[in-house]
Each structure stands twice: as C-alpha cells, then as structure tokens.
Amino acid sequence: MKGVKVDQLNGDYQITNDLPKPIPEPNQLLVKPIFGAVNPVDELMRNSGILITSWPWTPCCDVAGVVVEIGSGVTKFKVGDQVFGCQGVGFPGSGGAAEYCLFREDITFKKPDRISSAEAATIGVGNQTAALGLWGGLNIAIPDPQNLPPISDEWVLVLGGGGSVGGYAVQLSKLSGYKVITSVSARSVGAAVAYGADETVDYKTSADEQIAKIKEITKGKLHRIIDTTAFNASFVKQVLEAIKDDAGEKYFASVNDWEDFGPLPGDVKFYPISVGTLGRPESKELNEALSKYVAAVQVLIDVGKVKPGEYTLIDGTGFESFIEAVKVQSGGSAKKVVAHLQEE
Numbered sequence: 469m470k471g472v473k474v475d476q477l478n479g480d481y482q483i484t485n486d487l488p489k490p491i492p493e494p495n496q497l498l499v500k501p502i503f504g505a506v507n508p509v510d511e512l513m514r515n516s517g518i519l520i521t522s523w524p525w526t527p528c529c530d531v532a533g534v535v536v537e538i539g540s541g542v543t544k545f546k547v548g549d550q551v552f553g554c555q556g557v558g559f560p561g562s563g564g565a566a567e568y569c570l571f572r573e574d575i576t577f578k579k580p581d582r583i584s585s586a587e588a589a590t591i592g593v594g595n596q597t598a599a600l601g602l603w604g605g606l607n608i609a610i611p612d613p614q615n616l617p618p619i620s621d622e623w624v625l626v627l628g629g630g631g632s633v634g635g636y637a638v639q640l641s642k643l644s645g646y647k648v649i650t651s652v653s654a655r656s657v658g659a660a661v662a663y664g665a666d667e668t669v670d671y672k673t674s675a676d677e678q679i680a681k682i683k684e685i686t687k688g689k690l691h692r693i694i695d696t697t698a699f700n701a702s703f704v705k706q707v708l709e710a711i712k713d714d715a716g717e718k719y720f721a722s723v724n725d726w727e728d729f730g731p732l733p734g735d736v737k738f739y740p741i742s743v744g745t746l747g748r749p750e751s752k753e754l755n756e757a758l759s760k761y762v763a764a765v766q767v768l769i770d771v772g773k774v775k776p777g778e779y780t781l782i783d784g785t786g787f788e789s790f791i792e793a794v795k796v797q798s799g800g801s802a803k804k805v806v807a808h809l810q811e812e
C-alpha cells in the first residue's frame with residue numbers, strides 16, 4: 469500500500485507503494501486515515517529510533533479516519549464509522565501516514581458530528597497524555613462526565629498550557645473540579661485562556677517573578693503540578709521548594725519520563741508520564757488506563773465540554789502533505805499541524 473516510510477535511523481521521509489497492508493487482530497479496526505496531525509514524537513523517533521520496533525517505519529500517530537474492516541471480536545464499531553485517536557507508535561501497522569493503519573477498539577474515539585475530521589486528528593496524543601498525567605499521576609479522580617464536580621479551591625499548575633498536551637491538561641483539570649494556573653509565553657495566552665485557564669504566568673519572566681505570582685494566586689492551595697513541556701525540571705524544583713511548608717501531599721507529573729530529577733523538595737509524589745508504548749499488547753495496564761480515560765473523554769467531546777485546539781492545515785491532499793506538515797511543525801508552529809492524507 470501507499471504511504472510514508474523512513475528506512476533507517478535519521479533517514480528521509482519517502483513516499484512509497486511497498487508498505488504491507490496491516491491485518492486487524494480480533495480487537496482491532498482497520499482504518500483508512502483521512503487526516504493526520506504531527507506530534508513532537510514523530511521527529512524524535514526518526515532522529516533517535518526510540519520506540520521503533522523495526523524499519524522501515526511509518527510516522528503519524530494522531531489520526532482521524534474511517535473504519536474499513538473490523539476484527540472478529542470488535543463490538544463497538546462497524547465499517548463506515550468515523551474514528552480518531554492515537555493508537556501507538558513505532559510498531560507495524562501503527563503509522564497513520566499510510567493508506568491503512570490499525571486502531572484498537574478499547575482506545576478508539578468515535579467522531580461526533582460537532583467536530584470536523586481535521587479537528588479530530590488533533591486530539592489523540594495530547595489528550596491521552598494529559599489524561600494520564602492528571603488522572604494517573606496527580607491523584608485527580610476521573611470526573612463523571614454526566615455530573616461534573618464543582619470547582620474547588622484547589623489549584624493545578626500546568627506548565628505549558630498553550631500547547632497540545634498542556635491545553636488538554638488545562639481543560640481536563642477544570643472539568644475535574646480544579647482551578648488552573650498555567651505558564652505560557654505571550655503568543656499562547658489566548659489559547660490557554662480559551663482552554664479555561666483561570667490565571668497565566670509568563671514563562672519568559674524570571675523564575676522568582678513567576679513563583680511569587682503563583683504563590684500569591686494559589687495561597688497554599690497548590691498541591692498538583694504537571695509539566696507538559698519537558699523543559700521545566702529545575703523550575704518545578706524551585707516551585708516545590710517555595711510551597712514545601714504548605715500542608716498536604718504534593719504531586720508532580722512530567723512528560724519528561726527519561727530524566728532523573730534527583731530528590732524533590734518536600735513531600736512529593738513524582739509520576740513520569742509515559743504514553744509511548746500504548747496500543748502494544750504487552751502494555752496491558754497502560755491500555756486499560758487509557759481505555760477508561762477514552763470512555764470519559766468521549767462523552768465530554770460528544771457534549772462539547774472538551775474542545776480541540778486551533779490547528780494549521782497544510783494545503784493539498786496526499787501523503788506528501790504529512791512530510792510538509794512535519795517541516796511546518798518543526799519550524800516552531802504554536803498550533804497543531806494537520807495534513808489531509810487522502811480522500812475519504
């Protein structure tokens with residue numbers, strides 16, 4: 469089948485006709501990707517080989533598409549359904565920049581009419597990562613989507629609330645009953661506020677200035693911090709130092725799951741967020757957790773409580789547009805970059 473491949477570590481993205489068409493397992497769907505969004509992990513994988521089980525490798529882990537075949541055990545989806553999400557990376561059949569890819573029934577979202585397919589393609593990775601960080605790592609209960617909790621006086625500090633993971637961390641924190649303060653640069657203030665942030669601090673100001681503002685606003689009610697940027701270990705240590713005498717256990721989750729942060733000040737539970745192996749049969753615990761989060765978020769998307777962020781759509785249709793999308797994202801786009809991979 470046609471699609472994008474990279475033959476070797478650091479190799480170029482190439483368009484090819486020689487990819488094997490994946491065959492769905494009993495719990496899988498064969499999906500025709502229509503839109504695909506780029507994530508930082510695409511280039512990270514190409515440059516480092518991380519998470520790639522065999523070459524050639526096909527990128528794109530955020531997909532919206534249509535179900536063309538179902539595995540023998542699938543009950544929730546049928547041929548023709550519009551679906552989206554992130555299904556895993558680096559293993560055969562996972563790459564969305566191809567004529568077909570595999571989805572797992574238990575971590576697949578069904579696209580409601582209220583969002584477009586292009587918007588749907590932007591949700592998966594960011595949302596799953598934020599959900600894992602908050603509900604898996606920060607001791608925040610998954611809210612009942614039919615009966616959302618009132619906002620308490622407890623705060624979540626989201627580092628990077630204008631980005632993809634950060635935007636969903638803001639939205640899900642609010643929907644889980646927390647107030648949100650988030651660090652952003654000037655260009656991302658509008659996005660963070662649109663996601664529901666109560667307060668913002670500018671990460672380009674000094675750490676002392678940011679911490680003084682965080683302390684003044686949260687007034688001893690900050691026990692949860694999520695770093696959605698991977699660049700904030702030393703800043704988080706300074707924040708934790710500043711709040712260490714406030715009563716109560718603190719929680720810190722980070723998308724940086726590779727660095728040893730050493731001892732953290734105060735009474736802190738650290739949770740490294742690690743979504744990279746989702747969708748693989750051996751990742752039983754992770755898949756089970758994500759399937760619970762998908763079920764809750766599905767309802768929230770259906771009723772318009774979780775909203776996709778803004779995105780940039782690459783001109784044209786075809787797998788080449790995904791390669792162009794990677795270039796645009798790597799150039800420092802503040803928005804998610806989406807490619808129209810093929811006609812439905």
Ligand SMILES: NC(=O)c1ccc[n+]([C@@H]2O[C@H](COP(=O)([O-])OP(=O)(O)OC[C@H]3O[C@@H](n4cnc5c(N)ncnc54)[C@H](OP(=O)(O)O)[C@@H]3O)[C@@H](O)[C@H]2O)c1
Binds near residue numbers: 597630651
């Ligand atoms: N561990 C995992 O399982 C996992 C899963 C998914 C993603 N990730 C990682 O998570 C990171 C974010 O991914 P993403 O898709 O959300 O990227 P993204 O959409 O590009 O967002 C990154 C955000 O970080 C902000 N930022 C940069 N430096 C900052 C700082 N010092 N303080 C606060 N905010 C800062 C940027 O804000 P401005 O635009 O305003 O500069 C931008 O909004 C990436 O490194 C990705 O590889 C890890």
